[in-house]
Amino acid sequence: MTKEVELPYDMPNGYIDENNVRWRYATCHFCHLNCSLCVGVDLATDKIVEIRGNHRNGVVLCDRMGEKGINAIKMHYHPKRINHALKRVGKKGEDKWEEIPYEQALDEIAAKLGELRDEYGPETMVVSEGTYRSDHLWARSRFSNLFGNPGNLIDPGQVCWCWNYTVNMAMVGWPVEGPYPVSPQHTKTFVTWGKRSSESYGPQGPLWRGMSKALSPYRPAADQPRLIQIDPVCTTQSLQADTWVNLYPGTDAALALSWIDTIIKEELYDEDFLLNWTNGIFLVRKSDNYMLHEDELFKGGSHENFVAWNAKTGKPEVWNSDVCYWKDADADVERVLRGTFEVTMADGSVVECYTAFDAIAERTSHYPAEKVAPMIGVRVEKILDSARTYATNGPAYISWGLGGGDQAGDNATNCCVAKTILRIITGNIDNPGGEYVGEPGPLPDESGIKTFPVRDCELELAHLVTPERREKLLGNNYRIMGWPGFEAIGKCYEKMYGIPRPQVHQLLGNTQACWKAIEEGDPYPVTAMIAWGSNPLAWAPNTKRVYECLKKLKLLVVMEYWKTPTAALADYILPACDPLERPFSGPGEDANDFSLYGDRASTPVGDRHEDWYVFKGLGCRLGQEEYWPWETYEDACKFRIERTPGLDWDTACQTGTYFPGPTHFYKYAEKLWNGQTRGFATPSRLAEVFPTVMQDLGYDPIPDYVHPYESPERTPELAQKYDLRLTTGGRNSTLYHSENRVPGQGTRSVQPWPPLHIHIEDARARGIRQGEWVWVETTRGRIRMKAQVDQGIKPGVVLAQASWWFPELPAEEPWSQGVFESNANVLTPDTEDGLDPMTGNWWTRGLLCRVYPCIDAEDRSDTYARAGDFENPDNQFVRAYDELGFWDVKKM
Ligand SMILES: Nc1nc2c(c(=O)[nH]1)N[C@H]1C(S)=C(S)[C@@H](COP(=O)(O)OP(=O)(O)OC[C@H]3O[C@@H](n4cnc5c(=O)[nH]c(N)nc54)[C@H](O)[C@@H]3O)O[C@H]1N2
Ligand SMILES: Nc1nc2c(c(=O)[nH]1)N[C@H]1C(S)=C(S)[C@@H](COP(=O)(O)OP(=O)(O)OC[C@H]3O[C@@H](n4cnc5c(=O)[nH]c(N)nc54)[C@H](O)[C@@H]3O)O[C@H]1N2
Ligand code: SF4
Ligand SMILES: [Mo]
Numbered sequence: 001m002t003k004e005v006e007l008p009y010d011m012p013n014g015y016i017d018e019n020n021v022r023w024r025y026a027t028c029h030f031c032h033l034n035c036s037l038c039v040g041v042d043l044a045t046d047k048i049v050e051i052r053g054n055h056r057n058g059v060v061l062c063d064r065m066g067e068k069g070i071n072a073i074k075m076h077y078h079p080k081r082i083n084h085a086l087k088r089v090g091k092k093g094e095d096k097w098e099e100i101p102y103e104q105a106l107d108e109i110a111a112k113l114g115e116l117r118d119e120y121g122p123e124t125m126v127v128s129e130g131t132y133r134s135d136h137l138w139a140r141s142r143f144s145n146l147f148g149n150p151g152n153l154i155d156p157g158q159v160c161w162c163w164n165y166t167v168n169m170a171m172v173g174w175p176v177e178g179p180y181p182v183s184p185q186h187t188k189t190f191v192t193w194g195k196r197s198s199e200s201y202g203p204q205g206p207l208w209r210g211m212s213k214a215l216s217p218y219r220p221a222a223d224q225p226r227l228i229q230i231d232p233v234c235t236t237q238s239l240q241a242d243t244w245v246n247l248y249p250g251t252d253a254a255l256a257l258s259w260i261d262t263i264i265k266e267e268l269y270d271e272d273f274l275l276n277w278t279n280g281i282f283l284v285r286k287s288d289n290y291m292l293h294e295d296e297l298f299k300g301g302s303h304e305n306f307v308a309w310n311a312k313t314g315k316p317e318v319w320n321s322d323v324c325y326w327k328d329a330d331a332d333v334e335r336v337l338r339g340t341f342e343v344t345m346a347d348g349s350v351v352e353c354y355t356a357f358d359a360i361a362e363r364t365s366h367y368p369a370e371k372v373a374p375m376i377g378v379r380v381e382k383i384l385d386s387a388r389t390y391a392t393n394g395p396a397y398i399s400w401g402l403g404g405g406d407q408a409g410d411n412a413t414n415c416c417v418a419k420t421i422l423r424i425i426t427g428n429i430d431n432p433g434g435e436y437v438g439e440p441g442p443l444p445d446e447s448g449i450k451t452f453p454v455r456d457c458e459l460e461l462a463h464l465v466t467p468e469r470r471e472k473l474l475g476n477n478y479r480i481m482g483w484p485g486f487e488a489i490g491k492c493y494e495k496m497y498g499i500p501r502p503q504v505h506q507l508l509g510n511t512q513a514c515w516k517a518i519e520e521g522d523p524y525p526v527t528a529m530i531a532w533g534s535n536p537l538a539w540a541p542n543t544k545r546v547y548e549c550l551k552k553l554k555l556l557v558v559m560e561y562w563k564t565p566t567a568a569l570a571d572y573i574l575p576a577c578d579p580l581e582r583p584f585s586g587p588g589e590d591a592n593d594f595s596l597y598g599d600r601a602s603t604p605v606g607d608r609h610e611d612w613y614v615f616k617g618l619g620c621r622l623g624q625e626e627y628w629p630w631e632t633y634e635d636a637c638k639f640r641i642e643r644t645p646g647l648d649w650d651t652a653c654q655t656g657t658y659f660p661g662p663t664h665f666y667k668y669a670e671k672l673w674n675g676q677t678r679g680f681a682t683p684s685r686l687a688e689v690f691p692t693v694m695q696d697l698g699y700d701p702i703p704d705y706v707h708p709y710e711s712p713e714r715t716p717e718l719a720q721k722y723d724l725r726l727t728t729g730g731r732n733s734t735l736y737h738s739e740n741r742v743p744g745q746g747t748r749s750v751q752p753w754p755p756l757h758i759h760i761e762d763a764r765a766r767g768i769r770q771g772e773w774v775w776v777e778t779t780r781g782r783i784r785m786k787a788q789v790d791q792g793i794k795p796g797v798v799l800a801q802a803s804w805w806f807p808e809l810p811a812e813e814p815w816s817q818g819v820f821e822s823n824a825n826v827l828t829p830d831t832e833d834g835l836d837p838m839t840g841n842w843w844t845r846g847l848l849c850r851v852y853p854c855i856d857a858e859d860r861s862d863t864y865a866r867a868g869d870f871e872n873p874d875n876q877f878v879r880a881y882d883e884l885g886f887w888d889v890k891k892m
Contacts, residue, residue, distance in 0.1 A: 027584035027598025036656025039601035062202035071746040083606030095812035110621035122148030133533035135586035141460035143615035157505035170693040173681025176435035186433025189396035194403015202733035234792035249727035250708030250846015256418035257367035259387040268391035270427030280357035324685035356690035395433030409843035444498035452660035457502035475510020478840035496681035502590035532559035538738035541828035565819035585637030597652035708846025722848035756785035
């Protein structure tokens with residue numbers, strides 16, 4: 001037994017303690033939070049023996065790490081981890097493998113990729129990713145761009161933050177949509193909108209600790225904030241909330257529109273902010289809600305400029321977007337937020353216009369609380385009260401959350417735009433306690449010299465993707481996430497920040513378009529996939545389709561920790577380094593204004609390599625040598641901080657998080673080096689309540705509402721048969737997506753089986769008992785889950801936790817590690833009619849299902865069962881369990 005040691009406060013990186021344990025600062029990436037860790041390696045055995053949070057950063061280890069990192073250490077050395085390259089030798093699905101040298105695997109994969117590129121063109125490759133799981137995203141873009149690929153990337157970012165991020169960039173030039181305010185101590189109203197702040201990431205994380213502190217009853221009364229919780233399920237937050245808005249899943253956009261309507265009708269908006277800092281004052285043609293440009297009013301005018309009504313002159317006034325001011329710098333302008341005006345166009349015609357703000361008001365007037373209440377299943381006064389609190393008790397913050405429209409298919413953009421309109425019209429933009437507008441670093445001055453650490457966007461080489469190639473992106477027709485939107489937003493980004501817009505997860509191919517290309521060769525054959533940090537059989541909707549597509553590929557390479565159901569279908573499985581054995585350097589998907597650093601804490605086990613190494617390795621074998629000058633990943637990490645004065649590697653790791661400049665608010669009002677007002681990184685340089693990027697891409701910029709994909713309103717016939725509203729997701733702290741289920745990791749014990757949350761009334765009506773296995777069925781198929789029966793969910797709604805598979809089951813068919821047994825995505829649709837036309841978002845919430853016990857309720861009812869049954873060893877109870885044969889695979 002070694003003695004417990006206290007680490008020095010200013011512990012240098014690489015410190016060796018009295019037990020001969022070496023401590024290095026690493027960046028955890030078992031979730032998005034990237035906590036800074038101190039990882040202790042026993043130098044005698046070269047094994048990790050203990051992990052602590054970097055107390056300088058206030059890190060407390062979460063449930064997934066366990067006390068002293070015990071769970072992470074078990075995971076790191078788990079006997080089931082993939083430690084060597086595996087090559088498939090049997091048929092796909094037979095689970096037969098040969099261990100081969102790592103470099104040989106790269107040779108063979110590169111050769112095959114080269115062959116397929118020659119035969120089908122470089123667009124034949126698709127990359128599949130998961131949520132943000134490493135700092136290597138730039139390396140994937142770099143490899144793929146150099147390979148000649150259009151950027152074919154499928155990723156859950158289409159239903160998780162990234163698409164939302166993009167819409168926010170179109171409106172305010174930065175992703176304000178975040179889980180948590182930058183300065184919660186100033187927030188007077190928290191709106192947690194479909195976000196499980198305590199479980200998602202975990203109650204020990206800075207997010208929930210910060211929020212709990214802000215919500216503490218021990219704060220002085222005057223400082224105590226309000227909490228509005230919007231969720232059909234009762235969560236820890238609902239219990240603390242002033243108002244719990246328990247709406248039907250998938251109806252969030254209607255609530256958001258109703259809030260806007262209330263705020264406008266009751267004039268609770270921030271008129272000053274709207275007049276001076278938003279495009280709410282610009283003129284919109286009434287007949288078709290088209291925002292006018294200068295060239296439509298004046299011959300020779302610019303298409304990038306807009307027009308507002310000047311009450312002083314009674315004429316339109318031109319806004320020069322390029323300089324963020326009126327075109328006539330001396331004009332005496334009295335801005336108007338509301339009103340209808342006759343405007344003469346360049347061709348002499350006169351059109352009736354109103355302000356963009358009025359256009360929004362017109363649309364939202366169709367969603368008064370009285371009308372919305374029965375649609376969302378919430379009382380009128382609750383809608384009105386919550387809207388009033390949000391608007392009047394500021395600074396207010398609306399959190400990002402999957403429930404808040406993130407996975408609402410063709411309602412998703414509606415919801416996201418509506419929420420950001422709310423943020424803007426209440427002036428909660430870049431104010432302390434409100435929605436922080438970040439920046440990549442100090443903005444460039446005349447010299448253009450950058451001192452902030454190298455961003456992902458600077459390493460991706462997006463400019464190498466030619467316009468012809470861009471056209472080939474699968475799913476370019478979902479224009480916000482394809483190249484058209486990328487370019488439109490990128491122009492504003494580059495102008496403001498002096499660096500290109502990051503691709504990372506902001507440019508996405510469309511998942512369903514990818515499946516179609518595999519299935520039908522339309523518009524061209526997709527034959528190769530590299531899946532890394534991704535288990536598409538768990539994340540993507542319509543699991544059965546995904547399974548068939550993965551089997552059809554000519555080359556599937558999976559970089560993984562485990563033999564997941566996706567990996568089990570691969571041609572090659574490459575063992576990946578986890579965060580305890582790789583260094584870290586980067587600003588977190590280029591989405592933060594800070595950068596994170598961590599050292600390689602321990603020697604990689606077996607042949608595990610960083611994902612970066614694969615992209616470099618394949619790149620170099622495919623003629624990209626000159627673009628991969630870094631020998632090791634450490635070299636690449638260190639390169640990123642070379643230009644930053646005063647930042648050396650050890651200090652960076654010790655600090656964990658490096659801020660290139662102080663957090664500052666109201667940046668839009670600052671002056672740039674050239675004397676211009678900074679404004680926002682949008683086409684008009686104003687906060688765009690009316691996102692003109694959407695208009696330019698041919699979409700309606702004003703949000704509207706469609707009923708949930710399956711609902712009594714949209715599919716009344718289906719609702720007769722499938723009588724419960726289904727939502728999926730619902731994280732809990734110990735599990736991370738499809739991870740942490742491998743027995744022996746210490747993380748499956750709290751929630752060992754897939755839960756279906758159901759209200760007690762609904763359970764009773766169906767003869768369902770607490771803890772019992774039930775079938776959950778949609779028109780796509782059925783899965784088995786364990787009923788969690790209580791009163792903590794809206795009656796008529798069930799919540800199926802997502803991402804379930806059973807690593808303890810055989811990987812070969814037909815078991816496939818239970819990926820069809822309890823995986824919520826067997827139930828979710830991916831048909832085009834439900835996809836969001838702007839982003840390709842699909843529905844995982846707002847569906848219909850029916851639920852019934854796996855054992856016929858009759859079979860076990862007291863009336864049916866006779867007392868004599870107890871003497872019969874072959875009684876119906878025993879038979880029922882036998883027949884159930886839990887791992888029933890016949891239905892496949
Ligand atoms: N421990 C852990 N932490 C995680 C993850 C994990 O898997 N495990 N995943 C990470 C990732 S990638 C993400 S995206 C985040 C997600 O984190 P969250 O956004 O918190 O995601 P969920 O828990 O799926 O859903 C949040 C809440 O939405 C509610 N909800 C369901 N449907 C609806 C609806 O239609 N409307 C509304 N308003 N609410 C609804 C659910 O009841 C749930 O309480 O968490 C991250 N952190
Ligand atoms: N129905 C429904 N579907 C959903 C959701 C939902 O709420 N409901 N949530 C969606 C959301 S928000 C998300 S983000 C996705 C999650 O989708 P993913 O992020 O793909 O999550 P996983 O399915 O767990 O697959 C990730 C895999 O990557 C591996 N891995 C982890 N880290 C690394 C690494 O650094 N390198 C490599 N090579 N491998 C690594 C893990 O072992 C795991 O098998 O699911 C989405 N799907
Ligand atoms: S919350 Fe836990 S899993 Fe996430 S980064 Fe921090 S320590 Fe790692
Ligand atoms: Mo996610």
